[in-house]
Amino acid sequence: MNSWIPISPDSHFTIHNLPFGIFSAGRKKTRLGIAIGDQILDLAAVAELGFFDDLAAPRKVFDNDFLNDFIALGKPVTNAVRLRVQNLLSDENSPLKNHPEVFEKQSEAVMHLPVRVGDYTDFYSSIEHATNVGKMFRDPANALLPNWRHLPVGYHGRASSIVVSGTDIRRPSGQVLPTRPTAGREGADVPVFQKSARLDFELEMAFVIGKESPLGQPISTAEAEDHIFGMVIFNDWSARDIQQWEYVPLGPFLGKNFGSSVSPWVVTMEALEPFRVAGPEQQPAVLPYLSFSGNKNYDIALKVSITPPQNDSETVVSRSNFKFMYWNMCQQLAHHTVNGCNMRVGDLLASGTISGPTEDSFGSMLEISWMGTKPVTLADGTTRTFILDNDTVTMQAVAEKDGVRVGFGEVLGKILS
Amino acid sequence: MNSWIPISPDSHFTIHNLPFGIFSAGRKKTRLGIAIGDQILDLAAVAELGFFDDLAAPRKVFDNDFLNDFIALGKPVTNAVRLRVQNLLSDENSPLKNHPEVFEKQSEAVMHLPVRVGDYTDFYSSIEHATNVGKMFRDPANALLPNWRHLPVGYHGRASSIVVSGTDIRRPSGQVLPTRPTAGREGADVPVFQKSARLDFELEMAFVIGKESPLGQPISTAEAEDHIFGMVIFNDWSARDIQQWEYVPLGPFLGKNFGSSVSPWVVTMEALEPFRVAGPEQQPAVLPYLSFSGNKNYDIALKVSITPPQNDSETVVSRSNFKFMYWNMCQQLAHHTVNGCNMRVGDLLASGTISGPTEDSFGSMLEISWMGTKPVTLADGTTRTFILDNDTVTMQAVAEKDGVRVGFGEVLGKILS
Numbered sequence: 001m002n003s004w005i006p007i008s009p010d011s012h013f014t015i016h017n018l019p020f021g022i023f024s025a026g027r028k029k030t031r032l033g034i035a036i037g038d039q040i041l042d043l044a045a046v047a048e049l050g051f052f053d054d055l056a057a058p059r060k061v062f063d064n065d066f067l068n069d070f071i072a073l074g075k076p077v078t079n080a081v082r083l084r085v086q087n088l089l090s091d092e093n094s095p096l097k098n099h100p101e102v103f104e105k106q107s108e109a110v111m112h113l114p115v116r117v118g119d120y121t122d123f124y125s126s127i128e129h130a131t132n133v134g135k136m137f138r139d140p141a142n143a144l145l146p147n148w149r150h151l152p153v154g155y156h157g158r159a160s161s162i163v164v165s166g167t168d169i170r171r172p173s174g175q176v177l178p179t180r181p182t183a184g185r186e187g188a189d190v191p192v193f194q195k196s197a198r199l200d201f202e203l204e205m206a207f208v209i210g211k212e213s214p215l216g217q218p219i220s221t222a223e224a225e226d227h228i229f230g231m232v233i234f235n236d237w238s239a240r241d242i243q244q245w246e247y248v249p250l251g252p253f254l255g256k257n258f259g260s261s262v263s264p265w266v267v268t269m270e271a272l273e274p275f276r277v278a279g280p281e282q283q284p285a286v287l288p289y290l291s292f293s294g295n296k297n298y299d300i301a302l303k304v305s306i307t308p309p310q311n312d313s314e315t316v317v318s319r320s321n322f323k324f325m326y327w328n329m330c331q332q333l334a335h336h337t338v339n340g341c342n343m344r345v346g347d348l349l350a351s352g353t354i355s356g357p358t359e360d361s362f363g364s365m366l367e368i369s370w371m372g373t374k375p376v377t378l379a380d381g382t383t384r385t386f387i388l389d390n391d392t393v394t395m396q397a398v399a400e401k402d403g404v405r406v407g408f409g410e411v412l413g414k415i416l417s
Numbered sequence: 418m419n420s421w422i423p424i425s426p427d428s429h430f431t432i433h434n435l436p437f438g439i440f441s442a443g444r445k446k447t448r449l450g451i452a453i454g455d456q457i458l459d460l461a462a463v464a465e466l467g468f469f470d471d472l473a474a475p476r477k478v479f480d481n482d483f484l485n486d487f488i489a490l491g492k493p494v495t496n497a498v499r500l501r502v503q504n505l506l507s508d509e510n511s512p513l514k515n516h517p518e519v520f521e522k523q524s525e526a527v528m529h530l531p532v533r534v535g536d537y538t539d540f541y542s543s544i545e546h547a548t549n550v551g552k553m554f555r556d557p558a559n560a561l562l563p564n565w566r567h568l569p570v571g572y573h574g575r576a577s578s579i580v581v582s583g584t585d586i587r588r589p590s591g592q593v594l595p596t597r598p599t600a601g602r603e604g605a606d607v608p609v610f611q612k613s614a615r616l617d618f619e620l621e622m623a624f625v626i627g628k629e630s631p632l633g634q635p636i637s638t639a640e641a642e643d644h645i646f647g648m649v650i651f652n653d654w655s656a657r658d659i660q661q662w663e664y665v666p667l668g669p670f671l672g673k674n675f676g677s678s679v680s681p682w683v684v685t686m687e688a689l690e691p692f693r694v695a696g697p698e699q700q701p702a703v704l705p706y707l708s709f710s711g712n713k714n715y716d717i718a719l720k721v722s723i724t725p726p727q728n729d730s731e732t733v734v735s736r737s738n739f740k741f742m743y744w745n746m747c748q749q750l751a752h753h754t755v756n757g758c759n760m761r762v763g764d765l766l767a768s769g770t771i772s773g774p775t776e777d778s779f780g781s782m783l784e785i786s787w788m789g790t791k792p793v794t795l796a797d798g799t800t801r802t803f804i805l806d807n808d809t810v811t812m813q814a815v816a817e818k819d820g821v822r823v824g825f826g827e828v829l830g831k832i833l834s
Contacts, residue, residue, distance in 0.1 A: 118576060118577055119576050119577050124667060147662055147665065150592060151663060153666075153670075154667065155572070155667035155669075156572070156573040156574055156575055157573055158573055159576070160536050160632075170632075170633040170757050175564075175568055175704065191564070191704070192704075193704045193706060215580070215676065216675075242756065246564060247666070249570075249664070250668040250669065251666070251667040251668020251669070252572075253570075257756070257758045258632075287608070287609075287610045288610070336671070339589035339590060339659065339674070340675045341575060341577070341578055341671065341674045342577050342578055343577070
């Protein structure tokens with residue numbers, strides 16, 4: 001299938017992808033769009049032309065600040081809209097050829113947070129990441145905690161501070177333990193207040209809940225896919241020094257909630273269908289409510305780069321893959337709801353840091369620099385153990401197979417002092 | 418000051434209180450109300466009569482599913498509305514005497530969740546509770562963790578499963594470690610899937626954010642009160658067995674997010690003003706960003722009772738007080754935002770379990786029954802270590818001083834199997 005829109009061979013936004021996002025441009029206020037090549041198809045404008053009127057998708061749903069109302073229409077409707085757009089963009093006789101006003105250049109549009117996030121949950125589902133952290137902070141010979149292989153460990157994050165790619169992030173201040181005892185406050189167990197000196201990224205993917213589930217009603221692994229609308233790239237910014245002092249016994253808090261960045265385009269699970277692969281074998285066998293059948297992992301190549309200030313030379317510091325996840329999304333959702341916890345459309349469930357088996361595939365500076373002991377040299381000759389002020393961190397994700405390419409674009413964020 | 422509305426001497430809803438809530442009654446759909454005696458003043462109806470037109474409070478803000486839009490008007494407006502109502506209800510020549518249609522009996526109204534909660538945070542700010550838990554699960558001689566006296570430990574909870582008083586809660590199922598090794602799955606470190614056998618309440622209070630703060634901008638302890646609209650009683654239902662297995666290292670998750678219950682009436686900080694008291698001395702001295710001046714604790718008597726199924730005999734199992742809190746609300750809010758975390762109107766920040774110094778003031782069954790080792794005998798002769806199916810747990814909160822009485826009503830919830 002090809003589009004009559006010119007699409008560069010390296011574009012993430014092919015006719016096979018068609019992700020949904022929220023944009024504004026010129027005098028057009030925020031509304032729904034679909035990315036195609038370097039263009040955005042203005043769905044509010046297409047709806048006004050009547051192209052979705054037969055699909056049970058009210059026109060006003062496309063003229064909106066968030067995707068939530070559209071997603072809540074349900075997969076039969078949202079898939080029908082996506083397929084209609086695929087037809088309109090691939091048909092050589094497409095009526096849209098007479099409507100240049102329904103396209104905007106991505107370079108001239110502003111992207112906004114795609115979903116209004118009710119609740120955001122972060123998992124810890126990469127066995128390589130959990131093992132690395134366990135080796136560094138606990139027992140190298142016994143890196144995984146006893147519960148890790150029995151359930152997808154997760155915790156609640158802060159929804160208010162989730163921002164769209166391109167939003168600057170301020171380096172947080174907070175309580176940290178001094179590396180050397182401070183004058184007047186002796187001992188290494190007395191905290192000081194300072195700017196975080198160990199600011200880090202976490203390479204993650206997150207999925208968007210597409211279907212509500214009521215309180216008290218679990219979602220099984222078999223039902224889970226029906227509740228997942230699509231995915232984004234997720235950078236779970238972390239202040240390691242703040243986190244380390246605060247997190248016992250109730251988990252991460254201020255070390256995480258100063259900001260998380262998401263990519264603006266939500267790639268649908270339908271677009272990701274060709275990239276299903278088997279996940280790692282799970283040993284010991286999981287409890288019945290976590291068992292599943294079929295391929296539930298996805299082969300999505302991930303890349304993280306750092307761009308120093310006043311410099312265009314970005315350096316790739318990690319190449320990982322979403323297929324490495326030990327716990328898959330269906331298991332995460334089944335676990336999250338097995339106690340009756342309810343889900344709302346737009347809730348975000350993130351994977352946790354996605355590290356691969358090799359050092360060049362680790363998904364955080366904590367692991368890449370091994371707690372700061374192995375500095376990374378960037379293309380401009382400077383070194384990094386953690387992220388410095390005015391550094392920009394960029395994450396990309398793209399799936400490719402048999403000539404079909406489906407990408408997420410990127411999520412980037414610059415750290416301000 | 419007295420009201421011309423007859424108010425029973427034991428009512429929580431005196432002319433000094435005037436808490437805000439969301440109710441529906443008969444053909445009146447959800448709207449804002451104020452509790453007075455055993456009545457509700459219908460604020461949407463009062464607004465329609467024009468009584469708030471001079472107060473910069475648009476009529477439509479009172480005809481709403483949640484308090485958020487009203488609260489977002491800011492304290493100058495919300496206080497003015499409350500004082501206007503106080504005048505209207507105390508003035509013997511009140512024009513409302515000619516408008517019986519603006520009153521509804523509480524017994525004939527349905528109360529709804531008062532605020533749309535964006536994010537919910539739970540603290541752990543009672544030193545007695547943290548000490549009890551530390552004694553039970555860690556080292557009795559060293560019960561408090563090193564960070565506890567330096568910062569108000571907190572974590573993010575689930576907003577979607579916060580429900581209003583009266584909502585039944587289903588006993589959650591989940592992974593727990595067996596007390597005895599299970600056939601075929603030997604060893605105490607292999608979990609089983611079952612209904613929670615250690616379902617508990619947590620006696621808490623929560624405050625409602627009244628003023629937004631942007632990402633990157635901390636709120637100081639001095640500014641904090643300006644950001645706090647009011648308070649509710651909060652029952653943070655907990656499944657101890659699920660929690661114990663899952664919570665390392667990222668904190669509570671499924672052991673908590675199956676439901677939290679709030680009282681329907683939000684008592685304003687202005688109504689609580691007479692009940693300010695000094696908090697416990699904090700040793701060691703806190704870091705400057707957590708220091709404060711003035712009385713920041715509140716003397717609010719708290720009570721928890723259990724009512725067994727098919728039985729009217731409720732038994733009080735705890736009498737505690739909000740004044741025991743080691744960390745006050747201003748410190749909690751300053752800490753939460755010191756890293757730049759943003760706050761939105763309607764966010765809920767809960768205290769953590771409020772235990773007092775004596776055994777009869779412990780705020781959870783975990784502590785009251787000391788991990789199940791000391792059963793409590795109820796009025797009907799049955800015993801409890803944790804909460805059984807069809808038990809109803811009721812929490813009440815009331816402040817009283819110099820003849821002025823300000824109460825929260827109650828939060829109750831029944832456990833279904």
